[in-house]
């Protein structure tokens with residue numbers, strides 16, 4: 001029964017013939033989430049990148065995003081070592097000639113996740129703070145497992161920075177054209193109360209991105 005498993009998926013035989021349970025890496029997904037921030041209803045589209053894309057794909061995804069949470073795991077030094085490169089890549093790709101001189105880069109937040117795993121820690125808080133100071137970017141250490149509130153702060157910060165930059169004023173956001181690649185990525189409603197009215201902002205989240 002496991003012969004039909006996709007490459008990269010581990011198939012576990014089930015109790016019946018022609019039945020199996022597959023343990024696959026999660027598919028790349030855009031999560032739609034709605035939140036009220038500063039009294040405004042905000043619709044987020046959050047791309048959780050798979051982390052194995054080629055440079056063209058990563059470029060498309062960076063172009064699509066309006067703001068970026070560059071997330072590493074405090075238990076994984078390699079993911080931390082990727083942060084600086086990704087931040088430079090984001091700035092480089094968004095440094096379009098259309099941006100007037102002196103205009104700002106898209107909001108980027110550096111996030112150290114899994115701070116609850118204190119005994120497995122490989123990246124200190126100080127390391128994270130020093131990097132964020134060097135790159136002049138906001139920094140948060142969070143545990144998505146333990147704290148919903150800490151996670152919300154990351155997205156609030158990105159939203160508030162976008163509003164501060166004045167590219168989008170409340171009620172006026174218009175989605176830019178998306179590439180074929182981005183259209184193919186499935187969307188999943190993270191909230192049943194989401195509707196099509198209001199603004200929609202896109203955030204790219206890079207986690208444990210491994211370079212080619």
Ligand SMILES: Nc1nc2c(ncn2[C@@H]2O[C@H](COP(=O)(O)OP(=O)(O)OP(=O)(O)O)[C@@H](O)[C@H]2O)c(=O)[nH]1
Nearest residue numbers: 050051113114115116117142143144145146207208
């Ligand atoms: N203890 C702890 N575990 C976490 C936390 N955040 C995520 N995890 C766990 O880490 C594992 C990976 O989480 P994912 O959300 O799949 O993260 P990912 O970066 O997409 O995963 P990989 O691509 O497999 O590295 C899962 O087992 C999560 O439950 C956290 O804050 N604390």
